[in-house]
Amino acid sequence: MKFICLTFLIIYGITDSRSEQYEVVGFVDPVFAVAGEDVILPCSVKPSISVEDMRVEWFRSDLKDSQLVHLYEDHEDGNAEQIESYRGRTELTHQELERGNASLRLSSVRVSDEGRYKCFIQSKSWYDDVTVDVSVEAVGRPPVITVDGFDDSGGLHLQCDSEGWNPEPVLEWLNREGVRLSSETTETHRNTDGFSVRHTITVYERNSKIHCRIRLRHHMLETQIITSNKRFNPGRTSIILISAVFVLVVIAGMLIAACVRKNRELGQLNNENRKIEREHDDLQKEKSRMQQECGRLQNVRSRIQQEFSSEHDQLEQEKSRIQQEMKTGKEDK
Template sequence: MKLICLTVLIISGATYSRSEQYEVVGPAGTVFALAGEDVILPCSVKLGISVVDMRVEWFRSDLNDSELVHLYEDHDDRNTNQSQSYRGRTKLNHEELQRGNASLKLSSVQISDEGRYKCFIQSKSWSGDTTVTFIVGVVGRPPVITVDGFDYTGRLRLQCESEGWYPEPDLEWVVTGGGRLSSETAETHRNENGFSVKHTISIYEMYRKIHCRIRLKNHMLETLIITTSNMFQLWRKSAIQFPVIVVLGGFTAVLIAVFIHKYRENRQLQTENRRIHHERDELLQSQKIPKVITHLETDMVNATLGEDSNACLIQTRHKKEVIYDETEP
């Protein structure tokens, strides 16, 4: 019985040892490269066992139709069925295969290369694989710092923005000496050209040199702005002059309002006077009509009676004129 148990333990140990030797390992984390660069996708057999006599296959595991990226078999590269997008851009180091290193070199990486890759190694009696996650980055435009005026406490507002990044970058404000400042507002947007970021901050006069840095993995772009005391002195003068300007502006506005009001009143009075004069003229014109008629009637009577009746006509005419005069205002 002891002999049987010992035999089982020996066989299990040998199997475990063999599986341990043929374990396929990949990178500890995500592989990152910038568009246009060359990259190495790590894959190897633990303990450095040679894979020269084995089959090494690289393919995309994140696509519905797995794309063949690179194939090594029977001591040579067999890329007849390789995906068209990888033609001429992949390579295995045959010398490294002897040391169990089946890492793939991918040249001139593109955004479309981003994804999950599987490294599959197979011998006549064993097989194993590992997955490599690959991210392709794009460095955007250098950050631009703009001055956005002062807040009510006299702090200078600065804005830093940049666009065209992928994936989303990190933006930070740094003062000379290494100190970091927290952004007051942060905006991030994404479109077909990548990520754009915009951060704002307010600083006191004590900060002379401010750096805006944008990081993407190990890549960084930064812009420096140097503030001067003249900027803050200008704000102090403006802070003193502003209330005076406001008071003067308010006083001027009141004067203008009074002038406009008086002008409108005068216009209304002139209009009313013209209307009264017009009505009076019409009334006077209407009262002159009877006088004209009276004169016409007198002339007709004179023509009718002749020279002998002058005294009577004169008396009648005088009487009518007296009556008319009593009615005049």
């Protein structure tokens, strides 16, 4: 009994010591990825041994129920329960598995891929895992400045919008000299595509160039607008708007008059066309009548020719008879 127990302890000790020889390692620092590009999530066994016969599982440990990102088991990928958003975007290089490298290639990175991943490797005698943090950087759309009206004192309200950034960018207003201006209101929202920002400001400067700039680490996008060289005046703006409306009304009246004239001319052309068609029908009828008359005259001509030919034949016969009689009379004498 003591021998059996000793043997079990020795085997357990050997197995335990072997399991302590290997560990799954990755990066201590977060892995930075750029949206739209590919990224490698590091995971390998040290010392290096083949993991082809082992179970390799990647999953999101920061999501509810630790959802599956990629699974390798029994020498093949088994991703039936993979998160839908990762379908077709994950890959383990089987040649690298022979070297103990179970790093995951994630293609076409999205902002929603940012988070904490766990690489779990299991053999028949041991298992271990490592955590990999992924940070995604996304450069959003260029800022857009819109004019949001005037206030009672003639100030011009400007609004700057941009979206699709990650992490949250810094938006700032600057004047012509590059001096930063304070935003009056700021809005920030986040969704699966990243952060969207909106800042507003009121400008009272004349003939000024205002910049809206968005910065994110080593990226910067900027848009500018040039204000009027006169003091903003709501009354003047109203006059301009009324004048513009008046001009539009005049133009619309001219267009309507032109349309009416064109319609009148078109009606006259249609009447002329109908008149020509009626005359054409009359000519066709007259042509038919004349063709019928010609046919009748042809029949009369044919009948006269037949009568003339018959009378001619009779005269020829009478002439021949008279000549025959004269010939006979001469012979009797």
